[in-house]
Amino acid sequence: MVETLEGLKIVPSPSPRTTRRRTAGLGALGLLAALVLSGCSTEQVARGWMPSDPNVTDHTEGILNLWTGSWIAALCIGVLVWGLIIWCVIVYRKRKDDHRLPVQLRYHLPLELLYTFIPIVMVGTLFYHTAVLQEQITNPEGEPDLHVTVYGRQWSWDFVYTDDDVWDAGEPAELDGTMAPAADLPTLYLPVDQTVEIELRSRDVAHSFWVPAFLYKEDVLPGVVNEFTITPGEEGVYLGKCAELCGEHHGYMLFNVAVVSAEEYEQHIADLEAAGQTGELGPELDRDNAADLEDPTAVEGADN
Numbered sequence: 001m002v003e004t005l006e007g008l009k010i011v012p013s014p015s016p017r018t019t020r021r022r023t024a025g026l027g028a029l030g031l032l033a034a035l036v037l038s039g040c041s042t043e044q045v046a047r048g049w050m051p052s053d054p055n056v057t058d059h060t061e062g063i064l065n066l067w068t069g070s071w072i073a074a075l076c077i078g079v080l081v082w083g084l085i086i087w088c089v090i091v092y093r094k095r096k097d098d099h100r101l102p103v104q105l106r107y108h109l110p111l112e113l114l115y116t117f118i119p120i121v122m123v124g125t126l127f128y129h130t131a132v133l134q135e136q137i138t139n140p141e142g143e144p145d146l147h148v149t150v151y152g153r154q155w156s157w158d159f160v161y162t163d164d165d166v167w168d169a170g171e172p173a174e175l176d177g178t179m180a181p182a183a184d185l186p187t188l189y190l191p192v193d194q195t196v197e198i199e200l201r202s203r204d205v206a207h208s209f210w211v212p213a214f215l216y217k218e219d220v221l222p223g224v225v226n227e228f229t230i231t232p233g234e235e236g237v238y239l240g241k242c243a244e245l246c247g248e249h250h251g252y253m254l255f256n257v258a259v260v261s262a263e264e265y266e267q268h269i270a271d272l273e274a275a276g277q278t279g280e281l282g283p284e285l286d287r288d289n290a291a292d293l294e295d296p297t298a299v300e301g302a303d304n
């Protein structure tokens with residue numbers, strides 16, 4: 001079917017230069033909008049938009065440096081690669097009336113070695129810095145000031161303050177879709193500026209101990225004892241959660257970490273003692289061992 005253009009106003013297409021100027025203008029506007037809308041400050045940029053700051057624990061500065069350093073390195077490599085791609089596209093573009101096939105490069109050994117070697121160096125560098133930092137967190141030198149054992153279980157947490165021989169057991173949540181207010185969550189107390197060795201154990205299935213502000217999480221596995229050491233540097237209450245899908249009510253496995261002064265910590269220990277929560281609350285309450293016990297803190301809600 002042929003349509004006539006009669007009655008239609010024909011708009012001349014813009015010249016290439018106008019189009020280019022328009023595209024550049026839109027690009028600049030988009031960049032400006034992204035910066036303004038993200039509301040980023042230099043401080044946020046320096047910590048790579050992570051929900052933490054360098055003083056939260058003795059590890060957060062190193063982790064933030066690894067994170068932002070990796071991003072900067074990735075960005076530099078990205079700019080180089082994008083630049084080379086764009087350069088190739090422009091320099092080797094198809095020209096008018098030139099129908100010859102370009103030179104085909106294959107089995108170019110030096111080039112193949114280069115693009116094998118460079119990624120190995122990049123991955124090796126990332127691996128090295130990660131391994132060094134992880135070793136500092138899980139295997140530090142020196143003795144910790146105190147020891148805490150954290151038990152993950154469906155669907156809460158138990159905290160055992162080993163040195164003081166007291167414990168605190170998280171109440172099983174109401175599994176009705178409502179979440180407990182933050183103040184009612186089980187709370188791990190840690191004294192500020194003291195080095196704590198945290199032992200992680202599971203009473204049933206695989207969980208994961210995660211405090212986003214600490215920029216650190218570690219698996220909590222049945223039959224395995226995992227450990228890490230931490231020195232909190234700023235008082236405050238930090239939200240923690242289970243980071244391993246551990247069953248139907250995984251989402252209820254929230255907790256607080258309260259970093260407090262030494263006096264408040266002592267007071268909390270005294271309160272637990274006064275409440276009669278003394279002793280170990282140890283592996284005898286693990287699901288396999290607790291089947292015969294009638295302790296509601298042990299296997300409450302464990303139905304799968």
Ligand SMILES: [Cu+2]
Pocket residue numbers: 152153206207208242243244245246250253
């Ligand atoms: Cu869990």
